[in-house]
Amino acid sequence: MEVRGGVGQGSAARHPPAPEPSRAAARVQAGDALPLPIRHTNLIFSALFAASLAYLMRRWREKIRSSTPLHAVGLAEMLAIFGLVASLIYLLSFFGIAFVQSIVSSGDDDEDFLVGSGAPASAAAPSRQHAQAPAPCELLGSPAAAPEKMPEDDEEIVASVVAGKVPSYALEARLGDCRRAAGIRREALRRITGRDIEGLPLDGFDYASILGQCCELPVGYVQLPVGVAGPLLLDGRRFYLPMATTEGCLVASTNRGCKAIAESGGATSVVLRDAMTRAPVARFPTARRAAELKAFLEDPANFDTLSVVFNRSSRFARLQGVQCAMAGRNLYMRFSCSTGDAMGMNMVSKGVQNVLDFLQDDFHDMDVISISGNFCSDKKPSAVNWIEGRGKSVVCEAVIGEEVVKKVLKTDVQSLVELNTIKNLAGSAVAGALGGFNAHASNIVTAIFIATGQDPAQNVESSHCITMLEPVNAGRDLHISVTMPSIEVGTVGGGTQLASQSACLDLLGVRGASRDRPGSNARLLATVVAGGVLAGELSLLSALAAGQLVKSHMKYNRSSKDVSSTTATEKTRQREVDV
Ligand SMILES: CC(C)(COP(=O)([O-])OP(=O)([O-])OC[C@H]1O[C@@H](n2cnc3c(N)ncnc32)[C@H](O)[C@@H]1OP(=O)([O-])[O-])[C@@H](O)C(=O)NCCC(=O)NCCSC(=O)C[C@@](C)(O)CC(=O)[O-]
Numbered sequence: 001m002e003v004r005g006g007v008g009q010g011s012a013a014r015h016p017p018a019p020e021p022s023r024a025a026a027r028v029q030a031g032d033a034l035p036l037p038i039r040h041t042n043l044i045f046s047a048l049f050a051a052s053l054a055y056l057m058r059r060w061r062e063k064i065r066s067s068t069p070l071h072a073v074g075l076a077e078m079l080a081i082f083g084l085v086a087s088l089i090y091l092l093s094f095f096g097i098a099f100v101q102s103i104v105s106s107g108d109d110d111e112d113f114l115v116g117s118g119a120p121a122s123a124a125a126p127s128r129q130h131a132q133a134p135a136p137c138e139l140l141g142s143p144a145a146a147p148e149k150m151p152e153d154d155e156e157i158v159a160s161v162v163a164g165k166v167p168s169y170a171l172e173a174r175l176g177d178c179r180r181a182a183g184i185r186r187e188a189l190r191r192i193t194g195r196d197i198e199g200l201p202l203d204g205f206d207y208a209s210i211l212g213q214c215c216e217l218p219v220g221y222v223q224l225p226v227g228v229a230g231p232l233l234l235d236g237r238r239f240y241l242p243m244a245t246t247e248g249c250l251v252a253s254t255n256r257g258c259k260a261i262a263e264s265g266g267a268t269s270v271v272l273r274d275a276m277t278r279a280p281v282a283r284f285p286t287a288r289r290a291a292e293l294k295a296f297l298e299d300p301a302n303f304d305t306l307s308v309v310f311n312r313s314s315r316f317a318r319l320q321g322v323q324c325a326m327a328g329r330n331l332y333m334r335f336s337c338s339t340g341d342a343m344g345m346n347m348v349s350k351g352v353q354n355v356l357d358f359l360q361d362d363f364h365d366m367d368v369i370s371i372s373g374n375f376c377s378d379k380k381p382s383a384v385n386w387i388e389g390r391g392k393s394v395v396c397e398a399v400i401g402e403e404v405v406k407k408v409l410k411t412d413v414q415s416l417v418e419l420n421t422i423k424n425l426a427g428s429a430v431a432g433a434l435g436g437f438n439a440h441a442s443n444i445v446t447a448i449f450i451a452t453g454q455d456p457a458q459n460v461e462s463s464h465c466i467t468m469l470e471p472v473n474a475g476r477d478l479h480i481s482v483t484m485p486s487i488e489v490g491t492v493g494g495g496t497q498l499a500s501q502s503a504c505l506d507l508l509g510v511r512g513a514s515r516d517r518p519g520s521n522a523r524l525l526a527t528v529v530a531g532g533v534l535a536g537e538l539s540l541l542s543a544l545a546a547g548q549l550v551k552s553h554m555k556y557n558r559s560s561k562d563v564s565s566t567t568a569t570e571k572t573r574q575r576e577v578d579v
């Protein structure tokens with residue numbers, strides 16, 4: 001089959017372009033810093049400049065005529081000199097900044113050109129929003145959300161939503177009040193389903209903070225307890241790990257592991273690699289043509305050109321390499337890049353889209369099937385992440401003293417080493433595991449991910465881990481390590497900016513972007529996740545070796561209430577009555 005159509009066309013066909021948000025309006029201008037509209041300040045300072053100059057010239061001429069020394073100046077002349085200097089500074093800085101900004105934003109315009117030539121506008125627009133404060137409710141724009149008169153009364157709006165006259169997703173934009181929109185949607189849901197979601201709270205959440213960034217169609221929020229384990233002594237620093245979980249025993253276990261590590265002098269970590277990946281797939285008329293693009297992308301001589309095109313889309317995303325694989329005439333191109341303190345999926349996708357548009361000029365017969373061809377590989381277990389890594393690749397290790405193993409962990413070194421070999425290594429091989437050579441890395445990864453606003457679906461590859469245990473110091477002490485090649489975390493973007501999640505990042509000392517070294521906050525968070533996993537592995541393996549698992553879970557993980565006799569809501573009511 002002959003395949004035609006550029007990247008742009010291809011992508012446009014598969015992804016109808018999203019409505020272009022007002023990017024010009026969103027762009028920050030130098031003048032935005034001024035208290036008055038820019039045209040007013042321009043007028044005032046231009047008039048001041050002209051008036052001061054005219055007055056001083058006139059005075060100068062008069063002084064020459066009357067042979068008065070030029071340096072003898074009165075109050076009026078001093079004021080005129082001051083006005084002249086002030087207006088000169090303003091005008092120079094104004095035009096200077098505008099000039100610099102025009103150069104900077106020409107980069108953006110190029111980006112608009114590159115992304116705009118067929119790329120979905122939505123791929124470019126959201127990231128710019130993320131860098132700013134959460135958008136107020138009324139800024140959400142969509143065709144369905146075009147300004148339209150809404151009934152004043154909530155009851156009438158609910159009826160319109162139930163009748164399908166007002167789309168539920170347009171409520172935020174039409175009402176300009178996110179809390180009210182969520183309340184109306186929730187009531188409409190109750191009427192449509194006949195089910196009351198009473199236990200799901202509505203109040204006590206900032207709905208504007210999730211708009212256009214974290215969640216659509218909100219009707220409330222789920223409450224999760226956050227426990228804290230630690231201190232985890234890692235690389236000479238103490239961290240208290242926030243863990244959002246409903247699995248009783250998990251925080252206790254991690255806490256015990258942290259204690260064992262701290263009493264043994266602490267753990268150390270090393271970040272081996274830091275690169276997020278995105279792998280589009282393109283189809284060619286022949287495998288030979290696909291191989292030509294593969295050769296082009298993998299030729300070191302072309303790397304600089306590709307990076308210039310890729311790097312344009314972000315201040316932080318920097319191309320590191322492209323790795324290709326083929327299946328017949330389909331080419332899978334795995335781009336990897338550093339992403340500063342962001343986890344980086346939006347970023348890397350933006351950069352890749354630019355490169356695809358660029359490549360289309362020389363490879364007209366390339367048909368981009370998808371910006372993601374699963375060789376990336378995001379949110380799925382895959383060997384490529386396990387072997388090549390994705391996000392941050394971290395190794396964390398510690399030597400646990402014999403006494404600590406006995407006193408804190410209630411077992412011995414020999415039993416632990418044997419258990420690890422038979423369970424985590426041989427047992428996982430028997431199960432045909434992919435990246436699952438551990439006891440419960442995903443427990444700690446997921447709990448910290450949820451607490452700190454990471455994308456929870458990325459726990460899949462982020463939990464890839466091989467746990468190694470060896471006797472050291474003549475068999476007395478225990479060397480334990482966790483090797484985790486794909487920890488995907490960020491401290492900016494996604495859910496990290498929400499109030500609770502941001503507080504948990506703050507507890508770890510990694511909230512937001514690192515000002516000194518972009519990327520260092522996210523890397524530190526990755527090492528903390530690995531350190532937490534080390535603690536969790538140590539404690540669970542010990543419980544298993546000591547035959548303590550079932551007992552401990554009966555104690556911390558099973559309510560003494562008879563759950564078969566009450567529904568969740570009844571239980572809540574019962575608890576309120578009990579209190
Ligand atoms: C529950 C423990 C820790 C008791 O362990 P213990 O040794 O009996 O407890 P302890 O009372 O002697 O205390 C020792 C230390 O543990 C900590 N600790 C002790 N209790 C608490 C608590 N309530 N809250 C907070 N921290 C606690 C604390 O640090 C304490 O020191 P202290 O501060 O007292 O000097 C232990 O039995 C344990 O770790 N059990 C394992 C539980 C576990 O790891 N569960 C994870 C989920 S299992 C799963 O989902 C995965 C699985 C199993 O399917 C995977 C697979 O296939 O292997």
Ligand SMILES: NC(=O)C1=CN([C@@H]2O[C@H](COP(=O)(O)OP(=O)(O)OC[C@H]3O[C@@H](n4cnc5c(N)ncnc54)[C@H](OP(=O)(O)O)[C@@H]3O)[C@@H](O)[C@H]2O)C=CC1
Pocket residue numbers: 126127128129130131213313314315316317339340341342343344345346347348349378455490492493494495513514518519
């Ligand atoms: N698109 C996709 O395919 C997927 C998206 N996701 C979602 O993507 C989101 C995360 O995307 P991600 O790209 O991480 O985040 P964002 O899309 O929020 O991008 C990060 C933004 O922060 C800005 N920024 C400011 N300071 C820094 C800094 N120090 N380091 C890095 N960036 C900084 C970036 O600037 P600049 O504009 O200059 O880059 C960018 O605008 C999550 O919500 C996740 O769930 C998850 C999986 C797939």
